Amino acid sequence: MAARILYGKELRERIIEDLAEGIAASRRARMILATLQAGESPDIDQYARAIADLAAKIGAEVRPVRMPAEVGEKEFFEKIRALNGDPSVTGLLVFSPLPAHLSKEMVSLAVRRSKDVEARTGLIQLDQDIREVIAPPTALAAVLLAEQAGPVAGKEAVVIGRSDVVGK
Numbered sequence: 001m002a003a004r005i006l007y008g009k010e011l012r013e014r015i016i017e018d019l020a021e022g023i024a025a026s027r028r029a030r031m032i033l034a035t036l037q038a039g040e041s042p043d044i045d046q047y048a049r050a051i052a053d054l055a056a057k058i059g060a061e062v063r064p065v066r067m068p069a070e071v072g073e074k075e076f077f078e079k080i081r082a083l084n085g086d087p088s089v090t091g092l093l094v095f096s097p098l099p100a101h102l103s104k105e106m107v108s109l110a111v112r113r114s115k116d117v118e119a120r121t122g123l124i125q126l127d128q129d130i131r132e133v134i135a136p137p138t139a140l141a142a143v144l145l146a147e148q149a150g151p152v153a154g155k156e157a158v159v160i161g162r163s164d165v166v167g168k
Helices: 009-025 042-058 073-085 104-110 137-148
Strands: 032-038 061-067 091-094
Touching (some): 009 042, 061 073, 073 091
């Protein structure tokens, strides 16, 4: 079988539409994503704007929290604990890269699993269906996109991209 390039634009639009419908039908008053950033970064700022735009499309709210790069470890983890404990916050995203004095691994472990929108806090068992767990969004999108082309069992795929979550 010949190689085939899969494009995700149509899938992305359908997912956005499904999310908007799901949020509108939800009994919850608001869906709020808290974002936590330590330091300044044009790349993170661009990503944050994209997240805010997407949230507006689906009817969710973004609550950005920015701390200085020199923030102490204790203060940073106290902020994570506060956001974890805030019942109005439905999801938490900690932007990376983090300043060198903050451990990415410890930060990942500090985010409450039920609020971890990047699924960095838990491992997925190999025999679990990725749609039945809180899965890393990029990995889930790749699976959904591959399924558009037909059954994926026994297929080989190459995903081109790189981030702290995918491509390393």
